[in-house]
Amino acid sequence: MGTTNSEPEATSYQTIVDDLPALLERVPPTIRQRLEQQPDLSALLEVVLDLGRLPEARFAERELYLGSLGVTQEDIEYVAQRVSLFGGDNRAGIERTLHRISGIRNRSGQIVGLTCRVGRAVFGTVRVVQDLVASGKNILLVGRPGVGKTTMLREMARVLADDARKRVVIVDTSNEIAGDGDVPHSAIGRARRMQVPTPDQQHGVMIEAVENHMPEVIIIDEIGTAEEARAARTIAERGVQLIATAHGNTLENLLLNPTLSDLVGGVETVTLSDEEARRRKTQKAILERKAPPTFNVLIEMQSWSRVAVHADVAQTVDRLLRGQVVTPDVRWLDEAGKMHHSRQRTATDTPLALGRTRDGAFSPASAVPDTEGPAAVVSSLPATHIHPFGVSRERLAQAAREVRVPVQVTDSLADVDLVLTTKGHYRRGGAVLRKAEEEARPVFVLRSNTPAQLRSFLLQWAQQQRTGEPDNEGADGMPAGAFEAAVQEAEGGVDHILTGRTATVELQPQSAHVRRIQHRIAERAQLRSQSTGREPRRRVTIQGA
Numbered sequence: 001m002g003t004t005n006s007e008p009e010a011t012s013y014q015t016i017v018d019d020l021p022a023l024l025e026r027v028p029p030t031i032r033q034r035l036e037q038q039p040d041l042s043a044l045l046e047v048v049l050d051l052g053r054l055p056e057a058r059f060a061e062r063e064l065y066l067g068s069l070g071v072t073q074e075d076i077e078y079v080a081q082r083v084s085l086f087g088g089d090n091r092a093g094i095e096r097t098l099h100r101i102s103g104i105r106n107r108s109g110q111i112v113g114l115t116c117r118v119g120r121a122v123f124g125t126v127r128v129v130q131d132l133v134a135s136g137k138n139i140l141l142v143g144r145p146g147v148g149k150t151t152m153l154r155e156m157a158r159v160l161a162d163d164a165r166k167r168v169v170i171v172d173t174s175n176e177i178a179g180d181g182d183v184p185h186s187a188i189g190r191a192r193r194m195q196v197p198t199p200d201q202q203h204g205v206m207i208e209a210v211e212n213h214m215p216e217v218i219i220i221d222e223i224g225t226a227e228e229a230r231a232a233r234t235i236a237e238r239g240v241q242l243i244a245t246a247h248g249n250t251l252e253n254l255l256l257n258p259t260l261s262d263l264v265g266g267v268e269t270v271t272l273s274d275e276e277a278r279r280r281k282t283q284k285a286i287l288e289r290k291a292p293p294t295f296n297v298l299i300e301m302q303s304w305s306r307v308a309v310h311a312d313v314a315q316t317v318d319r320l321l322r323g324q325v326v327t328p329d330v331r332w333l334d335e336a337g338k339m340h341h342s343r344q345r346t347a348t349d350t351p352l353a354l355g356r357t358r359d360g361a362f363s364p365a366s367a368v369p370d371t372e373g374p375a376a377v378v379s380s381l382p383a384t385h386i387h388p389f390g391v392s393r394e395r396l397a398q399a400a401r402e403v404r405v406p407v408q409v410t411d412s413l414a415d416v417d418l419v420l421t422t423k424g425h426y427r428r429g430g431a432v433l434r435k436a437e438e439e440a441r442p443v444f445v446l447r448s449n450t451p452a453q454l455r456s457f458l459l460q461w462a463q464q465q466r467t468g469e470p471d472n473e474g475a476d477g478m479p480a481g482a483f484e485a486a487v488q489e490a491e492g493g494v495d496h497i498l499t500g501r502t503a504t505v506e507l508q509p510q511s512a513h514v515r516r517i518q519h520r521i522a523e524r525a526q527l528r529s530q531s532t533g534r535e536p537r538r539r540v541t542i543q544g545a
Helices: 022-023 031-038 073-080 125-134 147-165 199-215 226-237 252-256 276-278 315-323 392-405 423-430 431-438 451-467 482-497 512-524
Strands: 015-017 044-050 056-059 063-065 091-093 100-105 111-117 121-123 137-141 168-170 193-194 219-224 241-248 267-271 285-289 297-303 306-310 329-333 339-343 360-362 385-391 405-410 418-422 443-446 504-506 528-532 539-543
Touching: 022 031, 022 385, 031 044, 044 073, 073 111, 111 451, 121 147, 125 137, 125 147, 125 267, 125 297, 125 306, 125 329, 125 385, 137 147, 137 252, 147 168, 147 219, 147 241, 168 199, 193 199, 199 219, 199 226, 219 226, 226 241, 252 315, 285 315, 297 315, 385 392, 385 431, 392 405, 392 451, 418 423, 418 431, 423 443, 431 443, 443 451, 482 504, 482 512, 482 539, 512 528
Parallel strands: 137 241, 137 297, 168 193, 168 219, 219 241, 385 405, 385 418, 418 443
Antiparallel strands: 015 121, 044 056, 044 111, 056 063, 091 100, 100 111, 267 285, 297 306, 306 329, 329 339, 504 539, 528 539
16 A cells, blocks of 8 residues: 655665565566666666566666566566465565565456565664663554565564564564565574464464464564454463554554554543533543553654654553644654654644544644645645534544645634535525624635545645635646546545455556545555556556455
8 A cells, every 4th residue: 555665775774685686586587687787776676567568667766667568478477487376465475585576466367467576674773663672562563555664573573582582473474574485584583483374364373373382572564454453452461572563654543443443442432421521621422542552652654764652552542532732752863873852742633533522633743744745835834723514524634634734623713714614504504604704704615525625625725825825726736626536536446446346446647746645545445556657647556455
């Protein structure tokens, strides 16, 4: 899920091992020759072979077509015969390396596409959280795909097994952590590795690891189902240190995910007495943490060397559910390997999205800032106070997070910047709208209460605030209608995949900013997505998980 991300460059505190020759030996000779001629071969990310299309190499800073002839079935078979067998997740590998070869099949099960991803072991990345790893606490890592979660897990396993001399067992579902073959990659040190026959058996192997091998630490990549979440809680209750990754970019993502929210304590509805509701100045029905979290510490990976740490997950979740500000410990390493800290004040959208509070701020401040596109500009604007009338608070919260426009929602008209309503509610009128117009409060009318309409409006509003001029354009300078159509196309593609009508959807070419939003739409549905092609024809392809 998500776009391809650049691998880290080696620094004074990092060592990178990539076993690149082993991968080059398994691609067709004509393609290998072109690759070996490239001056930045060490920055190769992946080689893409799709039947009938030009073979493509993706580097950290560029993309390159490898020849003028389309990929043939013989080219695909050349690679498939030189790697391990493809498993139930359509992944294969190369023994004693970290390279990953992922297949795309047609309806009859024949492989018609390959993504040959370069696997790299990066030694030194764990320094940013080494104190947490040594603490013995259960640690959960989240972050966008490609940001380095698996690399961090691999380093944690090696440090705990070799330096701390602990008994470490890795549950390696897709051979992502320790590589392909029966002998694990040396990057995990003395840690032991248990392979999983099929992804749906991961939870059983997790329990088997505890019962049969007496580990002090268990490491798991990608907890994604309710069974795996329950197995993780069972392991934690037995006193074994648990380190894992999970689907989601932030702690708030996990709280909103009914399948995985148990990892951070879960959420339940509690009905307060009238007196207690008045004392708290809230509704009678509120949300509270259901149980102690499985993981004591949550690390949001923002880049290879930058993380946001929630050192007390229970306390953080409680604050989120009460609509209070949370301040994670943001850590990063400079190129010399020196540690830096800062506290990042984050107003969360989670209480609003869950219906927890009547008033609350939401802002994407905890997300990794964009370095290009309108979001990089509008996210620095002061919060806009909005009174929604007939507009879903949950959808408004989600839209604000995705386009990174800071918003403050309020039930009072006293200090609002604008009132947001729909065409249907505006026609019917009402006391709120009449009062707003009497007080000369701006009233904005949407055609409908849809996520696409809300995103388009917020981007237009932010552009007007930034420039001081009204703007009839949406994201990235495109007409608002075109931006809405691009978002609806992504949402429609997700719906087609979730309902089984198709396995893959290729969207129309879009700008970088619009593609980012399309990737987030796919990620929200827990589907995989990637950007393919070259500008200006670069587009998003969404695939089933």
